[in-house]
Amino acid sequence: MSQDPPRYIALVAVPRPLHTLLSYALPDGEQPVAGTRVLVPFGSQHSVGLVIRVQATPPNDTDSPFTLKPVEAILDVTPLPDAHLLKLLQWAAGYYHHPVGEVLFSALPIALRKPKPLSNRLQKLLLAHAAVTSPLADTHALQLTAEQQQCLHSIEQWNTQTPRRPILLHGITGSGKTEIYLRLIAPLFAAGKQVLIIVPEIGLTPQLLLRFARFFGDAPMACLHSALSDGDRLKAWLQARSGMAQIIIGTRSAIFTPAPNLALIVIDEEHDASLKQQEGFRYHARDLAIKRAQMLDIPIVMGTATPALESLYNAQTKRFHYVRLNQRPGTTRKPDLQLQDTRPFELQAGLTPQSLIAIRDTLARGEQAMVFLNRRGFAPALYCPSCGWQANCEHCSAKMTWHARRNKLICHHCSTEQPTPLRCPQCQNPKLTTQGQGTERLELTLQSHYPDAVVVRIDRDSTSRKGELDAKLATVRSNDPLILVGTQMLAKGHDFPNLTLVIILDIDQSLLSTDYRALERLGQLLVQVAGRAGRADKAGRVILQTSQPDHPMLHQLVGHGYTPFAQQLLEDRKRWHFPPFGYQALIRASSTASMEKALQFLEHVSQLLVSATGTDLQRLGPIPALLEKRANRYRAQLLLGSQQRAALHAALQQLLQQSAKLPGRSGVRWSIDVDPIDFS
DNA sequence: AGCACGCCGACT
């Protein structure tokens, strides 16, 4: 049974952790375009794959070790990621050393993993679109201030120059960055172009969305975020891909949305850590956005009140254009920021006497106060005062947090829940005690301290039900005097005009952290939270409670502001050859068996890298991770550093090529994190 | 990631 050799073969990426493409024979006469999905046989089963390339079979192809299996079905007529996205994604797979098929499919809506053609869905969408006409409903345009006009003018100028550079828009909270975005987008919108806007977390930026909706009227907007159903996500994605959604707003993964007429990318809050994916394909949406804009030769604008040190450095070295907005329209005074030493006082509700007085006065003036504490739950520890027993998570090397409302112990690392023990499991003592405090306790104690005041708590626990967050935000926006208690969730994207006092608790841990990025993040968080105070025409006051009021970096931040603070941190980074003065990758390993197993594996990785590269690759570790055990896995890490990006990437390439032979790899899960930002 | 293949303990 001899067969003619296939004329063409397809190189296909499947959504599995394979670092290679697989070759399949194509039926006679078929030449699918790169980016179309195919159904292929895969081991004993079938898989959807993406065609990356189609090649003619070499005429006398005798050295091929395989008899190629045939492509079973071609699922699409047009490519899903277009040629440009395909190129970007392949580049990203190489840069982040992540399996190419997983990278490609992580950029597609989940619904497209099923081997179903999408032709009919498209048809429906396009028919729906035919009825909509959407004039620019610019009835809510505000007059720009002189500073904003100057800023806009600079950006427009830069966007006519070649070669292009990314633009860093460093504007203090309330300075009107959104107004600048809108003015940049408007002419593109009118010209039928598309714009991609990446935001940290869409549920938390309702005001930005509202502003866009007002500005662009009923223009078709595609929103892509984690709360969407698979169907809605596919719909938004198709609308963007068809070009009919001109405004595309989304979180991190929206950076992969196809947009044939893309003319501008905006990254809002470019410093935000949520732009970096923290598992699987660990990409940074800002960095990929810069790459995408560069490949398309379109402008990219990154806005923030607290630039990432990397971005600030890029601005200083002229890789980025840099423009500032220093004024808050309608406000004359900057918030008054003060450090408060907690050590001399016995704290009540975690607050110093001065803080308590400040809250009382604020309420008396009919204004709002916010107490920021980045810790959920009632208390971060439950222990027995008589024998010293403590409620630890049995799956993690961590204490369990006590939640009063649900009367449960919850591990914030693995989400394990346990009923609160009635007596000490060790000595039967019926009186267990909590230690420390979270937002839940803060809410309670503030309420009893100010019995007549309304206390609103906003954190993940108090807003998990649908509509709950909106209701709470509406209460706050009614501008009645109240006390707002909350975590991270309050730090970004909200505008509370009657909020004039912000108290920030418990920052001491960040000041002592071994993570070299902890101070940068603390600085960003403090400035962002402080930016909530004193909007509209009311002066704001920010109180920073700490047991280390003499910390030099805190003084730098409070005394001179974010930029000199960041500059100081950059100088430290330079001394240590840390990013952006060097390049890093973190190898993580975990084992259910023991810490030793994870460490030993990384020791072998380390040795492989030395013998394979022999370069001046710096190695820090292997060391146990900050959280040594999580969800029953012992975790260790090895930090790699180099002054040459190419050397680091060559080393990672070597590691991947030889990883199958590494001793001690059985029972160990491991991963590569390029440009790590979180060392937990 | 799945899945099959393969070599060691307690059961119809």
Next chain:
DNA sequence: GTCGGCGTGCTC
């Protein structure tokens, strides 16, 4: 004697 444990290795 077999059912099945998950260690190992492969997927064109």
